[in-house]
Amino acid sequence: MxxxxxxxxxxxxxxxxxxxxxxxxxxxxxxxxxxxxxxxxxxxxxxxxxxxxxxxxxxxxxxxxxxxxxxxxxxxxxxxxxxxxxxxxxxxxxxxxxxxxxxxxxxxxxxxxxxxxxxxxxxxxxxxLDNVTRPLDALAFTIGSRRLSLLAILQISIALLALYAAVKLINQLIGQSLKHADALDPTQRLLTQKLLAIATVAIAFFIGIDLAGIDLTALAFFSGGVGLAIGFGLQKTFGNLIAGIILLMDRSIKPGDVISVGESFGQVNKIGVRAVSIVTRDGKEYLIPNELLMTQEVVNWSYSTRDVRISIPITIDYACDVRLAQRLMIEAADASPRVLETPKPNVWMKAFGENGIDHEIRVWILDPEAGIGPVRSDILNRLWELFKENGIKVPAPQRAVRIEGWPIDPAGGSSGPAPAPAT
Incomplete structure (x- = not known):
């Protein structure tokens, strides 16, 4: 008691x-x-x-x-x-x-x-802690010349977990701090964040080796055949890492840019360690390896300027008033809210086509990340209403067929239609 x-x-x-x-x-x-x-x-x-x-x-x-x-x-x-x-x-x-x-x-x-x-x-x-650590340290076994106890295994495991959590916390703090660095543009912030993250992981790696009590001379096997095999296996990974850093350094592709690679078209969402994330207008997200952006042809719609020109083909009937139709095309383009006032919309007569007179409406927009299809659709809808109000016709495809003669019936008569009765 x-x-x-x-x-x-x-x-x-x-x-x-x-x-x-x-x-x-x-x-x-x-x-x-x-x-x-x-x-x-x-x-x-x-x-x-x-x-x-x-x-x-x-x-x-x-x-x-x-x-x-x-x-x-x-x-x-x-x-x-x-x-x-x-x-x-x-x-x-x-x-x-x-x-x-x-x-x-x-x-x-x-x-x-x-x-x-x-x-x-x-x-x-x-x-x-002696009452806890002493029994754990007694449970041990020997590997080569090193004694490894249950206490040492627990200490190493906990230290590595804590180190992993610390690395993630430090990377988050670095990222949040760089967001408020007004002296850096978004690309420089991202590049600095990637380099600091790599440095943090490298430092954590060597700290982890020291905490685990591993002799650095034990890593000499990396210079041998095993290291060569690992190097070949990680070749693509390191290649993508270096390519991502180069992309950020030369600013050829930045987060927020609108690019097209092959059949993929969209806005750059993130440049990661391995791949670039591109979000399309239909919500799909493509992950394109960084190396492909270095070796393939990439169209960057917003590299030096965000202004993008859109061409809209249109054909009018030969019987229409061409000058009136062209004025209506300009009017429809000017009325579209996403079309820039400068440079002004323009209309070009392209050719005298098979079915009508071919024209091309050229307009400029400032926000290609919002899509170019909606702009085309808006202008064509406005133009359709104006054409109907002013009697401008859009021709349908036509084909002229000329019959030189009807085939001869082997019985001696013509297989063509009977001649009209005489009156």
């Missing part, structure tokens, strides 16, 4: 837990929406996983250090230490879980890191 002093200390610990929890709850309710709004404005809604977790993160980030400080600065009896340690460990685990889930990482990663932190903090509160 605990003595009176232990009971009093446990009561005080419970009061600290309750008071800190109430304060953290009020602080989260007050500061959480403000932080969520600030995060929303800073990120533009790109990190939606963090926004609904803002209130919870504020609560647990306050509760964790308060309880940890209370645990450290006073020699609590075992029951009080367990009470403070349990809730401090729980708050810390929930902080890690919410951050990892806010980064859109897998649930198992979040729960693994949270469980490890919970056990570590609680064990430390109950007298140190």
């Amino acid at each position: 605990p003595d009176q002093a232990a009971l009093a200390a446990t009561g005080a610990a419970a009061a600290i837990v309750f008071g800190a929890g109430a304060f953290a709850w009020l602080a989260g309710r007050w500061a959480g929406p403000m932080i969520a709004g600030l995060w929303q404005r800073r990120t533009g809604g790109q990190s939606e996983g963090m926004i609904p977790r803002a209130c919870a993160l504020v609560r647990y980030l306050i509760l964790w250090p308060v309880l940890a400080s209370a645990l450290r600065f006073y020699p609590w009896p075992p029951l009080a230490s367990f009470l403070l340690g349990f809730f401090a460990a729980l708050a810390a685990a929930l902080v890690i879980r919410n951050i990892v889930r806010g980064l859109n990482l897998s649930r198992w990663i979040a729960w693994t890191l949270a469980l490890f932190l919970f056990v570590a903090i609680l064990a430390d509160a109950l007298g140190g």
Whole structure:
């Protein structure tokens, strides 16, 4: 049975837990929406996983250090230490879980890191980690000259998971910071983000090797046949990576450009490590490898300017008033809302065709990403109404057939139609 002093200390610990929890709850309710709004404005809604977790993160980030400080600065009896340690460990685990889930990482990663932190903090509160680490370290086996224990495996696994989460968090913070770098244009921001992401992954790779205790000389096999095979296997991947960086450096293709590659036509949505994402007008998204954009012919409709000229063929009947028809074509083009006033719409007479006089309406638009088909359709619809009002006819295909004579019947008579009776 605990003595009176232990009971009093446990009561005080419970009061600290309750008071800190109430304060953290009020602080989260007050500061959480403000932080969520600030995060929303800073990120533009790109990190939606963090926004609904803002209130919870504020609560647990306050509760964790308060309880940890209370645990450290006073020699609590075992029951009080367990009470403070349990809730401090729980708050810390929930902080890690919410951050990892806010980064859109897998649930198992979040729960693994949270469980490890919970056990570590609680064990430390109950007298140190030796009671946990000693049995785990005893379960070991030897590989070559290296001793590998269950404790070492757990430490390496947790360190790598934490490193992976840290890399993703750093990349997100870099991306959000570059969005507010007004001195850089969108292409320079994307290029800087890609280069910093590659540098972050490279640094994390070497940190992971160091945490795992791997001797860098063990990587010498990459210079041999295995490394050569891996190099050939990753040739396309590295080729696409370098091609993407080159595309961003020379600015030949940028996010937001309207391009056509072969049969694919659409707006560049994203330039990734491996491929460029192109969104078409019908909502389809094509992933085109970066190397293809370096080796194939690409039509960039908005490379130097976003102005695009559209040609609309139209044919009128030979019997129509040509000048009137041309004025109506200009009128229909001017009335279309997406057609630019400068350069002005123009009409060219192209040829005297088989069925009528061929013309071509030429107009300029500023927003090719919105599609050129709707502009053609709008002008043709307006022109159809104007033609009907003014008696301008669009000819139908015609064919003239000339009969030189009818075939002769073998019986001696003509197989053609009988002559008309004489009158």
